Amino acid sequence: MxxxxxxxxxxxxxxxxxxxxxxxxxxxxxxxxxxxxxxxxxxxxxxxxxxxxxxxxxxxxxxxxxxxxxxxxxxxxxxxxxxxxxxxxxxxxxxxxxxxxxxxxxxxxxxxxxxxxxxxxxxxxxxxxxxxxxxxxxxxxxxxxxxxxxxxxxxxxxxxxxxxxxxxxxxxxxxxxxxxxxxxxxxxxxxxxxxxxxxxxxxxxxxxxxxxxxxxxxxxNFTKIQSHAQQIIISNLRKYFHSAISENNLLIFANSKKISKLKLSIYTNIRYIIVCLMLKKHNVKRNLFNPQYFNAMLYSDSIVNSIEIRLKGLLLGIKKLHSGKNYGS
The missing domain is CATH 3.90.550.10 (Spore Coat Polysaccharide Biosynthesis Protein SpsA; Chain A)
Structure with a gap:
């Protein structure tokens, strides 16, 4: 150079x-x-x-x-x-x-x-x-x-x-x-x-x-990357929420992050939602993170959002199918 x-x-x-x-x-x-x-x-x-x-x-x-x-x-x-x-x-x-x-x-x-x-x-x-x-x-x-x-x-x-x-x-x-x-x-x-x-x-x-x-x-290396990322998430959860939420509940939240909520049992989804409510409450109490973005992050991974995404895809498919039939008639 x-x-x-x-x-x-x-x-x-x-x-x-x-x-x-x-x-x-x-x-x-x-x-x-x-x-x-x-x-x-x-x-x-x-x-x-x-x-x-x-x-x-x-x-x-x-x-x-x-x-x-x-x-x-x-x-x-x-x-x-x-x-x-x-x-x-x-x-x-x-x-x-x-x-x-x-x-x-x-x-x-x-x-x-x-x-x-x-x-x-x-x-x-x-x-x-x-x-x-x-x-x-x-x-x-x-x-x-x-x-x-x-x-x-x-x-x-x-x-x-x-x-x-x-x-x-x-x-x-x-x-x-x-x-x-x-x-x-x-x-x-x-x-x-x-x-x-x-x-x-x-x-x-x-x-x-x-x-x-x-x-x-x-x-x-997708599986290894996912595992490393999960360990980082667990570390962050412990840092900010360990005083209010048990280790078992924090692990429920972290372990559920890598799996589609539609593939989890109803029982696991209920436990996940309960932990999310605990996280939301503690976040507001301690004024840790902006509630708007924190709550949106929790919602984005919830079973409700997963169902909404699936339904939107299904409705879009029906709409395309319907418009195709109309075009062909």
């Missing part, structure tokens, strides 16, 4: 492992951003395919790219921590080697971050796509909504969409947990950030195309 370059505003950090099928689209989507004041830190985690050779050809043509190669496969958290240690920018933008950032992503995130200095982590909406189709993913937007969802329900910050303040890592000494070995390392990081009063926001704009394929970590 040219040492005479001014310090970039953004440091893009992208780990790569055996991504030769998708790496060209990923790199091009970053280099073609409308906002161009960035360095592109790419770390090849000892790929066994042609990924590194492809990246070398890019690095030879664009001096914004800083290319590194691990001598052994160090897994995602350690590779990310190394990339962040090399970052010079005010902000760190994450990117994955199999995804596609839309051209306005950095421009829109920078504009928001610069005008909202209280925000430490900014994600975006996205589109999941695969060989069979695509669907939009529209996670929670505000910090108050994100914190209750993140603590007690699920990961609502899409890792490859985020732009973060570098100071989170440099001054607050927060890092990816290398013991996670690439399993829910982002969920653990977001929770640590929240525990250190870092504020979050999701831009309600689709700015990334997230590729679904059989070789990605999320697909191959």
């Amino acid at each position: 040219d040492t005479n370059m001014t310090v970039p505003i953004i440091s893009v950090v992208m780990p790569v492992y055996n991504a030769e099928k998708y790496i060209v689209e990923a790199v091009d989507s970053i280099l073609n951003q409308t906002y161009s004041d960035f360095e592109f830190i790419i770390i090849d985690d000892c790929s066994t395919d042609a990924s590194y050779e492809i990246l070398q050809s890019y690095a030879a043509k664009d001096n914004r790219i800083r290319l590194f190669k691990n001598d052994v496969n160090k897994k995602l958290p350690k590779t990310l921590n190394f990339g962040i240690s090399q970052a010079k920018g005010k902000y760190i933008a994450r990117m994955d080697a199999d995804d596609i950032s839309l051209p306005e992503r950095f421009a829109k995130q920078i504009k928001f971050m610069e005008s909202h200095p209280e925000i430490g982590v900014c994600g975006t909406w996205l589109v999941e796509f695969s060989k069979t189709g695509e669907k939009p993913v529209t996670p929670n937007i505000t910090h108050e909504d994100i914190i209750v969802t993140m603590y007690f329900s699920n990961n609502c910050i899409a890792h490859p969409t985020v732009m973060m303040k570098s100071s989170i890592f440099q001054q607050q000494n927060i890092l990816y947990n290398e013991n996670h070995m690439g399993i829910a390392e982002d969920y653990a990081l977001w929770n640590e950030c929240l525990n250190n009063d870092v504020r979050f926001h999701n831009l309600p704009i689709i700015l990334l195309r997230y590729r679904i394929h059989d070789n990605q970590t999320t697909s191959s």
Whole structure:
């Protein structure tokens, strides 16, 4: 990289492992951003395919790219921590080697971050796509909504969409947990950030195309990721509610999170609803979280909401069937 370059505003950090099928689209989507004041830190985690050779050809043509190669496969958290240690920018933008950032992503995130200095982590909406189709993913937007969802329900910050303040890592000494070995390392990081009063926001704009394929970590390690996430939820429940709600009831709530309420017995659903009522009461009593968002989070996983979603799908199917008959008559 040219040492005479001014310090970039953004440091893009992208780990790569055996991504030769998708790496060209990923790199091009970053280099073609409308906002161009960035360095592109790419770390090849000892790929066994042609990924590194492809990246070398890019690095030879664009001096914004800083290319590194691990001598052994160090897994995602350690590779990310190394990339962040090399970052010079005010902000760190994450990117994955199999995804596609839309051209306005950095421009829109920078504009928001610069005008909202209280925000430490900014994600975006996205589109999941695969060989069979695509669907939009529209996670929670505000910090108050994100914190209750993140603590007690699920990961609502899409890792490859985020732009973060570098100071989170440099001054607050927060890092990816290398013991996670690439399993829910982002969920653990977001929770640590929240525990250190870092504020979050999701831009309600689709700015990334997230590729679904059989070789990605999320697909191959789904059960392990779910297990790690559940342990994080249990830890948060104990932290905020152990004084008012028994361990057994907290585990009923946590264990029910990973299963559709329609698949649980009536008895288990009743117990789950009772625990939710206890959580709502204690939250108001202790003034822990915004009741509007906390109660909405509880409702979103309830049997009532599950039935409503099922009924809406059924009614939509009947409506389509009925309109088709009318069209054919």
